[in-house]
Amino acid sequence: MPHASFRTTLLLTVLLIAGALGAAAASGWIMLQDFARASREASSGALNLTSAMQQIDERSLDMARSARQYAVLRDDGLRRRYDEAQTQALASLATMTASLPQIAPHADTWRRTEAQLRAVFDLPAEAAVGDALPDLAPINDRLAAGVREAIDGRNTALLDTLESSRDTLATQVLAAISLALLLAVATGWWILRPLKRVEQAIARLGEGQFSTPVQVGGPADLRRLGEKLEWLRLRLADLEAHRNRVLRHVSHELKTPLASLREGIALLQDGVTGRLSDEQIEVSGILDANARALQERIEQLIGYNATQFDARHLELKPTALRALAREVAADLKLQAQAKDIRLDVSGYAPPVRGDAAKLRIALTNLLANGIAFSPHGGTVRLELSSDGGTTRIDCIDEGPGVAPDETERIFEPFFRGSRRAPRPDKGNGLGLAIVREFIAAHGGRALVLPAERGAHFRIELPHAS
Secondary structure (H helix, E strand, C coil), rough: CCCCCHHHHHHHHHHHHHHHHHHHHHHHHHHHHHHHHHHHHHHHHHHHHHHHHHHHHHHHHHHHHHHHHHHHCEEEHHHHHHHHHHHHHHHHHHHHHHHHHHHHHHHHHHHHHHCCCCCCCCHHEEEECCCCCCCHHHHHHHHHHHHHHHHHHHHHHHHHHHHHHHCCCHHHHHHHHHHHHHHHCCCHHHHHHHHHHHHHHHHHCCCCCCCCCCCCCCCHHHHHHHHHCCCHHHHHHHHHHHHHHHHHHHHHHHHHHHHHHHHHHHHHHHCCCCCCCCHHHHHHHHHHHHHHHHHHHHHHHHHHHHHEEEEHHCCCCCECHHHHHHHHHHHCHHHHHHCCEEEEEEEECCEEEEEEHHHHHHHHHHHHHHHCCCCCCCCEEEEEEEEEEEEEEEEECCCCCCCCCCCCCHCCCCCCCCCCCCCCCCCCCHHHHHHHHHHHHCCCEEEECCCCCCCCCEEEEECCC
């Protein structure tokens, strides 16, 4: 099944979010346009109705005046004036009735009353009219009231429409925002989840854990990255297995002839082949010492390889460093007494989350290094302290110290530095390398600090969370 790439996923998400927000904006614009049109139509209708009502009022006055004057003067010009006013009033009345059907009863009443008023023109000249002419004013008042009521009703309906449109728009905007947030969260989960797996896979590879397969889902390009990491895992696992296999073979191939060599040297020293001269005894002693040193280096190399493996497999739990430091000092008490060296453990640091056995080895190597390089009668100090979220262990001795240009190399395997211990043959150059391996595995660091006298090593570890 094909999967979208990282870029395509982001593009689709942006387009969907923009589409949702754009749809809400378009809906709002349409609602605004509809309301504006309805508002214009309502205003125009109200103006037309008001003008028509005003026209009817004015023409009604003209008609009543013309009827009264005709009853007295009998002038045909007044009748024509009445007809013109009637025509205009009826036109306005027809306009109002077409727009407001609910005022049709009042319009019929107005027409009947107007017909009664018009009857004045058909009376004989000798008839007395007096003040009994029909009055259109009360009917006009009812018409005006109907118009006002209709206009108020339209305004109310317009406001109700506006309120409803506002609620609808608010709902659509909230829905669009919710959809946008949902899309953003879904896309983030779709992308960040495989990225987290990639990060975990890289961390496992960096720690030398090659047994767990790398499985990365999500976008197509991240899946391809996961496949590359899986290939890298298999390749590294193969290289690690090959390295261990070569190391075992080399150590075996070296130790076998070395054992034969040592046996031959022992035979020579025992005089099996004849008595040795003093010069030959000296040479055989040198050969025996170097053979022993070579065997020691082979065993150290195998042991250091095992140490690197152990550094990747920690049993983490809260560990009290002060108690651990005192136990290490007690274990090295006899070694220190042999050189009349005083061990001083001081200070306090909060517990750390670590492997007590590995930390014990690191502290033992660090303290043993200080004892080995300190002169007789000297002091080696272990000082514990804390700063923020970091626990510090300082080991300070009174030996020859570390050359400034060797502060980085001093933690390399088999590097023993140019400033030698009082006993140059003491140490194998792996103690500090093991310290660095174990401390780095705990997420800390080991470093050398400048010192006026002796060497100043520091271990930094994160506090237990």
